[in-house]
Amino acid sequence: DVKVTQSSRYLVKRTGEKVFLECVQDMDHENMFWYRQDPGLGLRLIYFSYDVKMKEKGDIPEGYSVSREKKERFSLILESASTNQTSMYLCASTIAGFNNEKLFFGSGTQLSVL
Amino acid sequence: ILNVEQSPQSLHVQEGDSTNFTCSFPSSNFYALHWYRWETAKSPEALFVMTLNGDEKKKGRISATLNTKEGYSYLYIKGSQPEDSATYLCAFNTDKLIFGTGTRLQVFP
Numbered sequence: 001d002v003k004v005t006q007s008s009r010y011l012v013k014r015t016g017e018k019v020f021l022e023c024v025q026d027m028d029h030e031n032m033f034w035y036r037q038d039p040g041l042g043l044r045l046i047y048f049s050y051d052v053k054m055k056e057k058g059d060i061p062e063g064y065s066v067s068r069e070k071k072e073r074f075s076l077i078l079e080s081a082s083t084n085q086t087s088m089y090l091c092a093s094t095i096a097g098f099n100n101e102k103l104f105f106g107s108g109t110q111l112s113v114l
Numbered sequence: 115i116l117n118v119e120q121s122p123q124s125l126h127v128q129e130g131d132s133t134n135f136t137c138s139f140p141s142s143n144f145y146a147l148h149w150y151r152w153e154t155a156k157s158p159e160a161l162f163v164m165t166l167n168g169d170e171k172k173k174g175r176i177s178a179t180l181n182t183k184e185g186y187s188y189l190y191i192k193g194s195q196p197e198d199s200a201t202y203l204c205a206f207n208t209d210k211l212i213f214g215t216g217t218r219l220q221v222f223p
Contacts, residue, residue, distance in 0.1 A: 004157065035213075042118065042213035043203070058210075090158070100146045100207070102160035 003027075006091050006106035013113050019078040021109050023091030030096040032074035033103070034058075034066065037088040049074055050096070081113045116140050118206045120214035127194050127221055134190045135217040137204030141185035146207040149178055149189055152216070153200040161189075161202075194221040 007022035025032065031050055035043040035058075045058030047066040055066050063085060067075045074093075078085055088110050092103040119138045127133050139147065146165045152158040162171040167182040175192045191198055201216040 040215060042215045043205075044213075045210065100163055100165055102148060102163050103150075103158075103211070105150075105157040105159075107155070107157045 004091055004093055004104050004106040006089075006109050008109050009107065011109055011111045013078075013081050013111065015082060015113060017078075017081045017113075019081050019111065019113075021076040021078075021089055021091075021111070023074045023076070023106055024072050025074075025091075025093040025104065026072065027093060027095075027104065028071065029093035029104070030071070031094045032068065033092045033094075034064075034074065034076045035090045035092065036060070037090060037108070043090065046076065081111075083113050085111065086113045087111060116206070116208065116212050118204060118212050118214040120202075120204055120217050122217060123215070124218040125220070127219070129195060129221055129223050131194050131221075132190065132192045133194055133219065134188050135202055135219075137187045137189070137206075137214055139185050139187075139204075139206035139212075140208070141183060143208040144182045144206070145209075147180055147182075147187050148203075148205040148207060148211065149187070150203040150205070151200045152203060158203060191219075194219070196221045196223050 004025045033048040034046040049055050049068045065077045090108045091106040094101045149161040150158040162178045164180040169180040178189045180187045201218045203216045205211045205213045
């Protein structure tokens with residue numbers, strides 16, 4: 001069974017902390033994505049990556065950075081966590097040429113920043 | 115601003131009822147329309163990716179239709195079961211994926 005694994009299901013951090021959210025996929029997918037889900041809003045794209053060491057800003061990149069040192073792993077970094085970054089974070093992956101390809105999602109990390 | 119709208123926001127039905135939801139999207143620059151099911155505490159799971167106007171797809175009791183000219187897709191569930199309870203997301207694929215806010219379905223036994 002194909003899998004996208006996110007390192008934590010729930011995470012509680014303090015304002016100002018540096019936070020790492022890890023995502024690993026075992027499908028050899030080229031494309032990986034980080035989304036956040038907030039009540040009343042659709043999934044919003046934070047960052048994506050088409051290849052190792054490559055990254056592109058999504059719709060809401062402010063306050064975030066990413067790292068993709070290996071094909072299977074895509075990390076989301078909150079340099080200095082703030083309360084407005086409290087959210088559900090979803091990682092996803094898909095094969096190259098993704099326009100007509102479905103996304104495979106992780107089960108999400110619910111981050112609370114106090 | 116490209117917008118994807120889903121209706122209704124939430125739906126409560128009895129087991130055995132059939133139901134349907136709507137996804138509305140811009141009718142220009144269309145590549146594909148995705149449907150995902152997201153059960154609580156699980157990963158969103160792809161149901162369908164539809165690319166052609168008039169496309170109809172079926173998976174068990176769930177089916178979907180697509181009208182790219184008028185910009186809408188319908189998702190139908192025949193004979194709803196409690197295990198169908200989930201949030202159903204659609205996403206419009208132009209040069210990127212734009213998600214709707216979802217329809218939350220609860221099926222009562």
